[in-house]
Amino acid sequence: MRRRAALLAPLALAGPALGQAPSLKLRVGLAAGYAPFSEVGSDGQLKGFEVDLAHALCARMGLQCVPVMLDFDGLIPALRARKIDAIMASMSVTPERQQLIAFSSAYYYSPVRMVVRTDSRPDVSPAGMRGKRIGVERGTIHERLLAAQFKDSQVLRYATQDQAFLDLRAGRLDATLVDAVIAQFGFLNRSEGRGFAFAGPDFGRDEQYYGKGIAVGLRKADAQTLGVRLDEALAALRSSGALKALNDRYFSFDLVTPR
Incomplete structure (x- = not known):
């Protein structure tokens, strides 16, 4: 004491x-x-x-x-x-x-998900995203997971998640990996998020990368x-x-x- x-x-x-x-x-x-x-x-x-x-x-x-x-x-x-x-x-x-x-x-x-265009709905497994462009915020665990598991994808790194959303909307990305809550409130619930949706599993359940x-x-x-x-x-x-x-x-x- x-x-x-x-x-x-x-x-x-x-x-x-x-x-x-x-x-x-x-x-x-x-x-x-x-x-x-x-x-x-x-x-x-x-x-x-x-x-x-x-x-x-x-x-x-x-x-x-x-x-x-x-x-x-x-x-x-x-x-x-x-x-x-x-x-x-x-x-x-x-x-x-x-x-x-x-x-x-x-x-x-928090869950972690991929966000994609609803008209594309790709298979967001490492094999399904081969050659695809995936956006991620620099310095996040998402970046490390992509580097380890999506080696055949083109990973584009951004200073903020908002910049990744802008490029996704502009067609310069095929997907972005992000905290699901941030994606829901910061993009999908807004007008600019129309035509986009979550795809694939909750990557946040992988404690090897996301801890507890x-x-x-x-x-x-x-x-x-x-x-x-x-x-x-x-x-x-x-x-x-x-x-x-x-x-x-x-x-x-x-x-x-x-x-």
Whole structure:
């Protein structure tokens, strides 16, 4: 007990006094163009499930949340360079990433699908996609899966998923591999997504690539301080029903209950 209290002391002492606004800032890295998780609204304000969850976690910990929007492949370098303090960007916990950074407990679980034209409906197996052009966001697990399993396809890498959707719509791609929720809300539910649909299996069930859920990324040096506090805050939001309520604000299906 004494060891744990000592580890938490630096952050705890920096928290606000009763009735005062939080003084310690937590810079949270978010991925650009990830509706409904994180995006810039028409009013110029950040919005989305992960934006709201980041603020809820900070409020629970008595910290001031400072969102920082970055390209996905720049998040881990920014964390390690101390430009941000945490990552909340639909980042799967994998052994490769765990060599570089630490993670909180999982806060949601997402399927991963191919998106294609409805008039093409290709076989999205490695054999069926031989010679086809598949778009993917750089730095994601999707990119690694395609490199390993779709070696006979032409894999095109993009800074953001929105850019891949644009090329898919323009006919410069045959498919894109993406988190199903992001595809549903950021493309398929919109006018520009008409004529496109999911195809093939849920690649997200392959734990070799996608691990066991989506979690907050943080520096290894902070695992026993900030990491402990994040886990406690997540557990409190889950047990109180606040995490499920936040899920229901954005989704008609459950992403936050462990599989």
